[in-house]
Amino acid sequence: MSNSVRKPEEHLKLFLPGPTEVREEILDAQGQWMIGHRMPESIALFGRIQPKLRQAFRTQHRVYVTASSGTGMWEAATRNCVAKRVLHCTNGSFGDRWVQTAIANGKEVEVLEAEWGQPILPEMVVERLANGGFDAVAFVQNETSVGIANPAREIAQAIRQTPGGADITIMVDSVSGMTGMEMEPDRWDIDIVLTSSQKAFALPPGLAFASVSERAFEKAKTVPYRGYYFDYITLEKYLVKDQTPATPAISLLYALDKQLDTILDEGMEARWARHMAMRNCVIEWANSRGFALFADEQYASPTVTTIANTHGIVIADLNKFLRTRGMVLSNGYGKLKEKCFRIGHMGDWQVDDIKELLANVDDYLHLQGISW
Numbered sequence: 001m002s003n004s005v006r007k008p009e010e011h012l013k014l015f016l017p018g019p020t021e022v023r024e025e026i027l028d029a030q031g032q033w034m035i036g037h038r039m040p041e042s043i044a045l046f047g048r049i050q051p052k053l054r055q056a057f058r059t060q061h062r063v064y065v066t067a068s069s070g071t072g073m074w075e076a077a078t079r080n081c082v083a084k085r086v087l088h089c090t091n092g093s094f095g096d097r098w099v100q101t102a103i104a105n106g107k108e109v110e111v112l113e114a115e116w117g118q119p120i121l122p123e124m125v126v127e128r129l130a131n132g133g134f135d136a137v138a139f140v141q142n143e144t145s146v147g148i149a150n151p152a153r154e155i156a157q158a159i160r161q162t163p164g165g166a167d168i169t170i171m172v173d174s175v176s177g178m179t180g181m182e183m184e185p186d187r188w189d190i191d192i193v194l195t196s197s198q199k200a201f202a203l204p205p206g207l208a209f210a211s212v213s214e215r216a217f218e219k220a221k222t223v224p225y226r227g228y229y230f231d232y233i234t235l236e237k238y239l240v241k242d243q244t245p246a247t248p249a250i251s252l253l254y255a256l257d258k259q260l261d262t263i264l265d266e267g268m269e270a271r272w273a274r275h276m277a278m279r280n281c282v283i284e285w286a287n288s289r290g291f292a293l294f295a296d297e298q299y300a301s302p303t304v305t306t307i308a309n310t311h312g313i314v315i316a317d318l319n320k321f322l323r324t325r326g327m328v329l330s331n332g333y334g335k336l337k338e339k340c341f342r343i344g345h346m347g348d349w350q351v352d353d354i355k356e357l358l359a360n361v362d363d364y365l366h367l368q369g370i371s372w
C-alpha cells in the first residue's frame with residue numbers, strides 16, 4: 001500500500017497523554033476500499049469488532065461505538081442515565097469538564113472535589129452519598145491532567161454497599177485508562193465505562209466506545225430527552241444488527257478491527273503489566289534525577305506520569321530539543337502548564353521506547369548544566 005503521504009523525516013514519536021503513537025500497519029489499515037455502511041461487508045466488519053471489543057473491555061455487555069471523541073460518550077452517559085441528580089467526583093480538569101457536560105444538559109449536579117494530585121477515595125464518595133437523592137455517580141478512573149489513578153474498583157464496591165447503592169448508575173471515564181490499566185466493568189459492577197480511540201488503544205482519534213450494563217440500558221428507557229445522536233436505545237437497535245444508526249467512521253473501524261487483534265494477542269493482563277512497567281521506569285527515572293512526582297505515588301497512573309518541574313526547566317525548550325531527536329512529550333495541563341511536564345506511556349510503546357525518550361531528556365538536562 002502506498003504510504004507516500006508519510007514522510008519519515010516528519011515522524012514525531014508521541015509520548016503524549018493522547019493522541020498517542022499509531023503503528024504504521026494500523027495507519028495503513030485505514031486505507032482499505034470504502035464500503036457502504038448498510039452493505040454486508042460493513043455488517044461483517046462491525047460484527048467482527050463487537051466480540052473483540054467486549055473482550056478488551058472485559059464485559060459481556062454491549063459496547064457502543066460512535067464516530068466522536070470521548071466527550072461524546074460523556075454526553076451520552078449523562079443524557080441516558082442521569083434521571084435527575086448526579087454526584088460528580090473530580091480531581092482534575094477532565095473530571096471538571098464532565099461536570100460542565102452534566103450542567104449543560106440540565107442535570108442536577110453535586111460535585112465532590114479532591115485536591116489535584118490526590119485520589120478520590122471510597123469513603124469520601126460514601127459520605128457524600130449520604131446527602132441522598134442521587135441516581136448516578138460519575139468519576140474519572142485515570143485523570144490525565146494530573147496523572148492519577150482513582151481506585152475505581154474500591155469506589156464502585158463502596159457505592160454498592162450504601163443503602164440504595166445497588167440502584168445507582170456508576171459511570172466511569174476510562175478515556176486514558178482502558179486497555180492500559182486494569183478495568184473490569186462486570187466484575188466491579190460498573191454500569192458505564194467510556195473511552196476514546198486515541199489513548200491506550202493506540203488508534204487515531206475519532207472513535208469513542210462505551211460499555212453499558214443491562215441495568216443502565218433498562219434505566220435509559222425511562223429517562224426522557226436522551227438526545228438523538230447518542231441515544232442508547234437507538235444505538236442498541238442498530239448494534240444488534242451489527243450496524244450504527246448514523247454513518248460510522250468506516251476507515252477507523254478498519255483500524256480498530258486490526259488493532260483489537262494486536263491487543264487481544266498481547267492479552268489484557270500482559271498489556272496492563274507492560275503499562276505498569278513503563279510507569280515504573282518513568283517514576284524511577286524522575287526520582288533518580290531529582291524530580292518529584294506531582295501525584296501521590298501510591299495512585300500514580302499507569303499510562304501518564306506527571307512530573308513536577310522541580311529543576312525549573314523551560315518545557316517548551318525541552319520539547320524543541322526533543323523534536324530534533326524525533327519525539328515530543330507534553331507540558332503540564334491547564335494551570336500546571338509550566339509547573340509540570342507529562343510523559344504519556346500508553347498504547348503500543350514498550351519500556352525500551354520510554355528509555356530512549358528518557359535518555360534524550362537526560363541529554364537536554366546535561367546541556368542545561370543540570371546534574372543529579
Ligand SMILES: Cc1ncc(COP(=O)(O)O)c(C=O)c1O
Pocket residue numbers: 017018069070071072094140142143144145173174175176196
Ligand atoms: C480523562 C479524560 N477524559 C475525557 C477526555 C476527553 O476525551 P476526548 O478528547 O476524546 O473527547 C480526555 C482527553 O484527553 C481525558 O484525558
